[in-house]
Amino acid sequence: MSTLAVHDHGVVHHEEGHEHHHKATFLNTYVFSQDHKMIGKQFLITGITMAFIGMSLSLLFRIQLAYPDKTFPILETLLGRFAPGGRLSPDFYMSLVTIHGTIMVFFVLTAGLSGTFANLLIPLQIGARDMASPFVNMLSYWFFLMASIVLLSSFFVQKGPASGGWTIYPPLSALPNAMPGSAEGMTLWLISMVLFVGSSLMGGINYISTVLNMRTKGMDLWKMPLTVWALFLTAVLGVLSFPVLVAGLVLLIFDRSFGTSFYLSDIVLGGTVQPFEGGSPILFEHLFWFLGHPEVYIIIMPAMGISSEILAVNSRKPIFGYHAMVYSLIGIAVLSFIVWGHHMFVTGMNPFLGGVFMITTLIIAVPSAVKTFNWLATLWRGNIRFTPGMLFAIGMVSFFISGGLTGIFLGNSALDITLHDSYFVVAHFHLVMGSAAIFGMLAGVYHWFPKFFRRMMDERLGYLHFWITFICAYLVFFPMHFMGLDGVPRRYYALTAFPSFNRWLTVNTFITWAAFMAGAAQVAFLFNFIHSIFWGKKTVQNPWKSNTLEWDAPIEHHHGNWVGELPTVYRWPYDYSKPGHDEDFIPQTVPYSQTMSSNLPHDFEDNPKGLEEYNTWVSTQKANEPIK
Amino acid sequence: MMAPTQQEDRVNYGAKKFSMWIFIFTSFMLFAALTSAFIVYSGGKGHGLNVMMPRAFMYSTMVIIISSMTLFLASRAAKQSQPEKQRLFLWLTFFLGIAFFVIQIYAWYVLTYKMGIYFSFNPNASQSFIYVFSGMHLLHIIAALLVLLRTIISTYRNTTQAKNLFKMEMTSIFWHFLDIIWIYLYVFLLLNQY
Numbered sequence: 107m108s109t110l111a112v113h114d115h116g117v118v119h120h121e122e123g124h125e126h127h128h129k130a131t132f133l134n135t136y137v138f139s140q141d142h143k144m145i146g147k148q149f150l151i152t153g154i155t156m157a158f159i160g161m162s163l164s165l166l167f168r169i170q171l172a173y174p175d176k177t178f179p180i181l182e183t184l185l186g187r188f189a190p191g192g193r194l195s196p197d198f199y200m201s202l203v204t205i206h207g208t209i210m211v212f213f214v215l216t217a218g219l220s221g222t223f224a225n226l227l228i229p230l231q232i233g234a235r236d237m238a239s240p241f242v243n244m245l246s247y248w249f250f251l252m253a254s255i256v257l258l259s260s261f262f263v264q265k266g267p268a269s270g271g272w273t274i275y276p277p278l279s280a281l282p283n284a285m286p287g288s289a290e291g292m293t294l295w296l297i298s299m300v301l302f303v304g305s306s307l308m309g310g311i312n313y314i315s316t317v318l319n320m321r322t323k324g325m326d327l328w329k330m331p332l333t334v335w336a337l338f339l340t341a342v343l344g345v346l347s348f349p350v351l352v353a354g355l356v357l358l359i360f361d362r363s364f365g366t367s368f369y370l371s372d373i374v375l376g377g378t379v380q381p382f383e384g385g386s387p388i389l390f391e392h393l394f395w396f397l398g399h400p401e402v403y404i405i406i407m408p409a410m411g412i413s414s415e416i417l418a419v420n421s422r423k424p425i426f427g428y429h430a431m432v433y434s435l436i437g438i439a440v441l442s443f444i445v446w447g448h449h450m451f452v453t454g455m456n457p458f459l460g461g462v463f464m465i466t467t468l469i470i471a472v473p474s475a476v477k478t479f480n481w482l483a484t485l486w487r488g489n490i491r492f493t494p495g496m497l498f499a500i501g502m503v504s505f506f507i508s509g510g511l512t513g514i515f516l517g518n519s520a521l522d523i524t525l526h527d528s529y530f531v532v533a534h535f536h537l538v539m540g541s542a543a544i545f546g547m548l549a550g551v552y553h554w555f556p557k558f559f560r561r562m563m564d565e566r567l568g569y570l571h572f573w574i575t576f577i578c579a580y581l582v583f584f585p586m587h588f589m590g591l592d593g594v595p596r597r598y599y600a601l602t603a604f605p606s607f608n609r610w611l612t613v614n615t616f617i618t619w620a621a622f623m624a625g626a627a628q629v630a631f632l633f634n635f636i637h638s639i640f641w642g643k644k645t646v647q648n649p650w651k652s653n654t655l656e657w658d659a660p661i662e663h664h665h666g667n668w669v670g671e672l673p674t675v676y677r678w679p680y681d682y683s684k685p686g687h688d689e690d691f692i693p694q695t696v697p698y699s700q701t702m703s704s705n706l707p708h709d710f711e712d713n714p715k716g717l718e719e720y721n722t723w724v725s726t727q728k729a730n731e732p733i734k
Numbered sequence: 735m736m737a738p739t740q741q742e743d744r745v746n747y748g749a750k751k752f753s754m755w756i757f758i759f760t761s762f763m764l765f766a767a768l769t770s771a772f773i774v775y776s777g778g779k780g781h782g783l784n785v786m787m788p789r790a791f792m793y794s795t796m797v798i799i800i801s802s803m804t805l806f807l808a809s810r811a812a813k814q815s816q817p818e819k820q821r822l823f824l825w826l827t828f829f830l831g832i833a834f835f836v837i838q839i840y841a842w843y844v845l846t847y848k849m850g851i852y853f854s855f856n857p858n859a860s861q862s863f864i865y866v867f868s869g870m871h872l873l874h875i876i877a878a879l880l881v882l883l884r885t886i887i888s889t890y891r892n893t894t895q896a897k898n899l900f901k902m903e904m905t906s907i908f909w910h911f912l913d914i915i916w917i918y919l920y921v922f923l924l925l926n927q928y
Contacts, residue, residue: 238749311756319749349760353767357866365854366862368775383857389775393767 140240141665145247146225147558150551152247153218154635156254157544158628160209165625167202170194172618174600174611188266196599197286200269203597204287207272208257208295210540212302215405217250217309219547220344223408224313224337226554230656231334233322233673235666238315242308249305257298260291268295271597273398276369276390280361283375296359303348303355310348313341322655324675328432329694331654331679332425335432336411339439340404346443347400354393361385388453395446402539403442406506407435409546410477413499415679416553417481419652420496421488422690424680427480434473434480441470451522460519467517471510478507489683489690493650494568495553501576502545508580509538512587527597530590533583541579548575548631555635556649560661561642567634571627578624585613653679653693677709747900754904758911761874765915768867769922776860776926783860783926785851790841794834795920801830802913805906812902817889820902824886827909831879838868838875860926867919871912878908 139145166185169178170193177192188198225243229236237243260267269287270279274295282289317338321330330338357368361382369390370382418425425431447455447463455463481503490496512534515521525531548571555563589610594601601607601614648657655675659667673695681692686704698705698716702723710717776782808823842865845851853865885901893901 238746238753242753307757307760311753311760314756315749315753319752320746345756345760346763349763350767353764353771356870357771360862360866366859367855367857368771368859368862381855384779384781385859386775386778388778389771392774393771396767 138244140236140244141663142225142229142236142240142243143558143663143667145243146222148247149217149221149225149250150558152251152254153214153222153547154632156209156213156218158632159258160206160214161625161628163202163206163209165621166194167199167206168618168621170199170599171601172611172615174602197269198266199599200271200597201267201287201291204269204271204274204295205257205260205267208268211272211401211405212299213250213254213257215539215543215547216344216401217302217305219408219543219550220313220337220340220404221247221250221305221309222547223333223412223550223554224309224341226557227331227333227656228313228316228337229320230557230659230667231331231654231679232317232320232325233655233668233675234316234320235668235672237312238319239312243312246305246308246312249301249308253298253301253305256294256301260294260298263290263294265289265291267291273394274358275394276358276361276385276387277373280358280369281373281375281380282362292362296355296362299355300352303352306344306348310341310344313337314345317341322672322675325655325694328429329675329678331411332414332428332431332435333408333411336407336414336435339435340407343400343404343407343439343442347397347404350393351397354390354397357393358390388450391450391453392446395449396443398449399446400439400442402535403438405539405543406546407438409502409543409549410435410506412546412550412553413481413502414477414484415654416495416499416549417484417503418680418682419553419650420491420493420499421484422491422682423484423488424682425480426483426486427476428678428680430476431480434476437473438470441466441473445470445517448517448519448522451519452526457519464517464519468514470517471514474506474510478503478510493552494563494565494572495549495650497569497572497576498545498549498552501572502542502549504576505537505542505545505579508584509534509536509542513538524593525590527595528590529586529594529596532596533586533590536583536586537579541583545576551635553650554656555638555642556645557656559639559642560645560663561638562645562649563638563642564634567630571631571634574627574630575624578620578627581620582617582624585617589613648693651689651691653681653691655694658693658695747896751900751903751907754907758907761911762915764870765867765919768863768870769919772860772863772867772922772926775863779860781858781860782928783864783923784858784928785845785849785861785864787920787923787927788841788844788849790837790844791920791923794837794841795917797830797834797837798913798916801827801834802910804830805909809902809906812898815895821886821889824882824889828879828882828886831875831882831909835872835875835879838872841868864923867923871916871919874912874915878905878912881905881908 134140136144139148166181169181175193178189179192181189181194182192185194185198188195188201194202225237228234257267265286267287268274268279268291269285270292274292278284279288279292282292317330317334357366360366361369365381367382367385369387370380370385371387373380373382414425414431445463445467447459448467451460451463485500512530516525516531516534552563552568555561592607592610594607594610598604601610645661647661650657655673658673660669675694676697677692677694679694681687683690684692684701684704687701692701692704698709699719702720705720705723707717707720710720804823804826808820808827811817811819811823845864846853851861851864853862856862882905885905888901889898
């Protein structure tokens with residue numbers, strides 16, 4: 107087997123024009139690997155690291171929100187000048203909020219989620235040996251890593267990290283002198299983001315090209331698992347929207363460093379009139395949210411795909427409404443490009459235009475509801491196995507519903523006047539895209555861990571992790587709805603400065619304690635993850651009795667995935683509990699000729715010859731039946 | 735034993751060519767975003783361009799159109815297996831590309847020093863957009879020149895005809911796209927001149 111693996115390398119390089127055989131070294135196996143499975147692991151581990159950093163930042167500012175006037179000397183020991191006297195400085199509080207948002211949105215739930223699962227699942231589930239361009243795929247990871255390092259390095263510059271919020275609206279972000287967080291920290295943020303977009307585009311181009319060109323024999327588009335559909339459409343969204351962010355960032359960089367005034371106008375800073383005239387900050391908002399809205403679907407769609415797959419496998423039932431699931435994903439993808447204005451209802455937008463954006467926004471509820479009902483219908487009367495992955499997938503559905511409902515309020519341009527920039531918004535997006543997407547990601551980690559690391563994760567720790575996280579996430583984010591309805595604004599450093607918000611202090615303290623509990627549960631996950639990589643129970647070929655192709659590939663990893671010929675696909679991926687079959691699953695690689703007892707007429711819709719065979723088989727069965 | 739099958743399904747120029755098309759699309763989205771930004775800006779602020787485009791842009795447009803033609807001739811020569819001719823036309827394309835680059839920079843010089851249309855501290859940012867459009871396009875041109883150079887170098891090496899054609903095709907897709915994008919940007923600027 108190992109000789110074959112080495113030979114594989116030879117073939118890759120043959121394509122590159124070098125005919126020499128390549129030895130597998132530490133460097134090209136673990137570091138500069140071009141194997142999609144290794145790149146997937148690299149994305150996963152970097153993503154989890156970033157997730158823990160992002161979470162720690164949120165815990166820091168939760169301390170400030172719960173105890174705005176107390177001092178904690180340990181904070182000064184840990185953070186030095188950022189927490190003078192043991193209390194977070196207001197500037198650093200804003201930096202924490204900004205970098206927490208940036209890390210979670212881009213580095214964890216975009217690169218960590220799409221990067222990990224697109225890399226692992228696309229080639230394995232469509233039966234390809236690797237991505238269309240393994241080299242570009244490797245570059246995609248390294249750009250992501252560089253972006254992460256540049257972003258984190260901003261904690262070590264004199265004036266601290268960027269602090270204008272993850273949306274970095276100008277003019278605040280465009281004037282290096284406006285506040286400490288707009289100085290070098292902001293420059294590093296912009297560099298990091300440009301690298302990140304490079305990484306995303308290289309990854310996305312590869313995913314699209316791989317899905318459309320490299321499917322194995324028999325794998326037509328309507329036989330693809332929903333994970334692949336979701337990851338594919340996510341990549342399409344990224345490819346269409348990230349360049350627009352680049353355009354916005356380029357203009358911002360020019361405003362910051364080259365004295366142009368695309369976004370700047372009538373600025374007085376420290377009593378002196380700045381030489382910028384004629385710019386429009388709203389222009390940035392348009393460019394930013396043209397990416398920013400599709401971005402939230404870039405985050406949630408992979409989680410949807412992963413959950414669909416896991417729910418079907420563990421309910422031992424076909425996914426309910428496979429075609430509707432695909433069409434609703436396409437619907438969400440298309441609609442995501444015409445709703446960005448709902449982030450800008452209060453920018454002085456023409457009310458008619460606001461109405462248009464409101465209608466397009468509310469239409470998204472339709473495909474979203476289609477998906478939700480289909481998940482629930484998949485669970486309905488299923489033979490459910492509550493694996494940790496399954497629990498997290500169900501949790502994803504729960505958060506998507508409870509967070510999605512508030513989207514209907516926020517999408518309304520009139521209601522948004524009171525609700526915007528309040529904790530209601532924070533509650534909404536942390537449930538619907540934050541918690542839902544991270545639960546989708548965790549579901550995927552538990553479910554595909556055996557494929558990644560050839561070992562199983564511990565189930566008991568998984569249950570512990572799920573229940574604490576699930577309950578605490580609700581405890582953290584649900585009360586925020588009421589704070590928002592009472593008008594408590596987001597991003598405020600010390601709410602006690604405003605007498606009317608004083609009564610929310612107890613709630614804030616409660617939320618902080620719940621957040622710390624949730625944080626502690628993640629330590630259980632981290633332990634489980636690392637321990638299982640080295641000492642977990644060894645996996646069997648198909649631990650979840652799943653139909654998809656990745657479980658057909660050998661447990662041992664080869665660069666090339668399958669030894670010998672690629673598998674051929676004969677059926678869709680959701681033949682679970684098909685009546686008449688002796689097992690409750692039929693893998694995609696099993697031809698209909700081997701499952702005569704469970705075939706149905708509609709299995710042969712575009713196959714008249716097969717239908718004929720089927721009819722002959724049925725009539726002979728009838729003829730052989732004993733007469734009663 | 736299984737090597738032949740693996741070799742077949744490993745060489746997939748098709749998928750790579752497809753990737754190139756998607757890349758073209760991302761690039762197109764960038765310019766679409768920039769020109770949309772121009773429309774939003776000038777529409778919202780009531781600032782028109784109010785600039786006569788320098789004649790240099792006209793010349794550079796001609797140069798890049800000619801370079802597309804020479805690249806087309808190079809592709810044809812490659813298909814007819816005439817390496818000498820292919821190389822000649824590739825070099826010609828490359829130098830026309832450099833010429834385009836130089837003329838664009840000259841156009842900036844004319845805009846800034848002869849016409850007083852500044853990039854920085856210009857209260858009418860729609861004029862700054864001229865530099866952004868052409869500058870982002872020039873960045874792409876630099877990348878395309880490197881791709882072109884790589885293809886030229888590979889013609890001096892012993893490459894298979896299949897690979898040669900593949901490289902030619904990749905280069906052509908990129909270069910013709912940049913040609914078309916420049917024409918789009920130039921026409922866009924001309925239409926918004928006043």
